[in-house]
Amino acid sequence: MPASAPGPRQPTIADVARVAGVSRTTVSHALNGLGKVDPRTRERVRQAAAELGYRPNLRAQRLRRGQAQAIALASSMPFAVAGGPSRLGFYMEVAAAAAESALSHGFALVLVPPVQSDSALYSVDIDGAIVVEPDVADAAAAQLRERGLPYVALGRPVSPDEDAPYVDLRGGRVAQLLLRHLYEQGATRPALIVGSGSRHSSVDALAVHERMAREHGWTPIVARAAESGGEQAGYEACAALLAEHPGIDAVCALVDAFAVGAVRAVQDGGRAVPDDVMVVTRYDGLRARTCEPPLTAVDLHLDRAASDAVELLLARLRGDSVTPSVTVAPEPRVIARASSVRTPRA
Numbered sequence: 233m234p235a236s237a238p239g240p241r242q243p244t245i246a247d248v249a250r251v252a253g254v255s256r257t258t259v260s261h262a263l264n265g266l267g268k269v270d271p272r273t274r275e276r277v278r279q280a281a282a283e284l285g286y287r288p289n290l291r292a293q294r295l296r297r298g299q300a301q302a303i304a305l306a307s308s309m310p311f312a313v314a315g316g317p318s319r320l321g322f323y324m325e326v327a328a329a330a331a332e333s334a335l336s337h338g339f340a341l342v343l344v345p346p347v348q349s350d351s352a353l354y355s356v357d358i359d360g361a362i363v364v365e366p367d368v369a370d371a372a373a374a375q376l377r378e379r380g381l382p383y384v385a386l387g388r389p390v391s392p393d394e395d396a397p398y399v400d401l402r403g404g405r406v407a408q409l410l411l412r413h414l415y416e417q418g419a420t421r422p423a424l425i426v427g428s429g430s431r432h433s434s435v436d437a438l439a440v441h442e443r444m445a446r447e448h449g450w451t452p453i454v455a456r457a458a459e460s461g462g463e464q465a466g467y468e469a470c471a472a473l474l475a476e477h478p479g480i481d482a483v484c485a486l487v488d489a490f491a492v493g494a495v496r497a498v499q500d501g502g503r504a505v506p507d508d509v510m511v512v513t514r515y516d517g518l519r520a521r522t523c524e525p526p527l528t529a530v531d532l533h534l535d536r537a538a539s540d541a542v543e544l545l546l547a548r549l550r551g552d553s554v555t556p557s558v559t560v561a562p563e564p565r566v567i568a569r570a571s572s573v574r575t576p577r578a
Contacts, residue, residue: 387431
């Protein structure tokens, strides 16, 4: 069988140089923004490249520069809470927005599975990373430091010695808005369910819950659940709370997987949501919208926050002075749904 005919020859940098009447070095500098090239010459080179359909060899460029032109999105947060069975959740929403922002700057985004001790972060070819909601002694952050790679955090780091720039997801404000919503809907004995780790969202929510309990005369009722347990962990934590504190009339389960499990626990216990027990959660994702009843949640503006994290990281890669080192996400907004909407407080 005869070999297929080769495709048309792709134009080379030498072809561009010939058409533009300059050297190959000048073409390289003109197309890559390097060196001192007269603006008129630069424009002539660009026009010649466009007419010929020339595309630079990105792999060769990266090898010359010693850069991967890629950044990673990493977290120690297990997929049981970050993604769920559908793999469509908090982590993936951040990934989609970060990938779009990174690509606009000529960088690819590498999505890293939940980081444990044997993570691919040790071998993946990247220039830096965004660490999503790092925990104390976070595995992803530790591996990046070991490799000497720059990173930024999406969510306030909680390790006392952590000084990476970060995007503030306003964990305290989010908890305040959710608990205030429950209060306005008539809650008098709200409980809080948080992860067993120390991510900023849990730390901030615990502080806000304690403060609001003092303000409104509530008894602070808190349960912790392992993130890796997902919905079942939320179910068990809520069932235990209801058994120990039968007067609970609202549950703020920060992790959306926990909240879905909490709804099942309330219903299996013979109570109604929201008439007997209201349930709210932090992240307005697929789980919140498809739960029955749909869950009241918060718009965290993750698209903007993820884009801001990319900008912070790229500034570090350029060697820019990152000032300020903290970018604050837009004001969060409660999206009230059937899981908590009942007779407002007079």
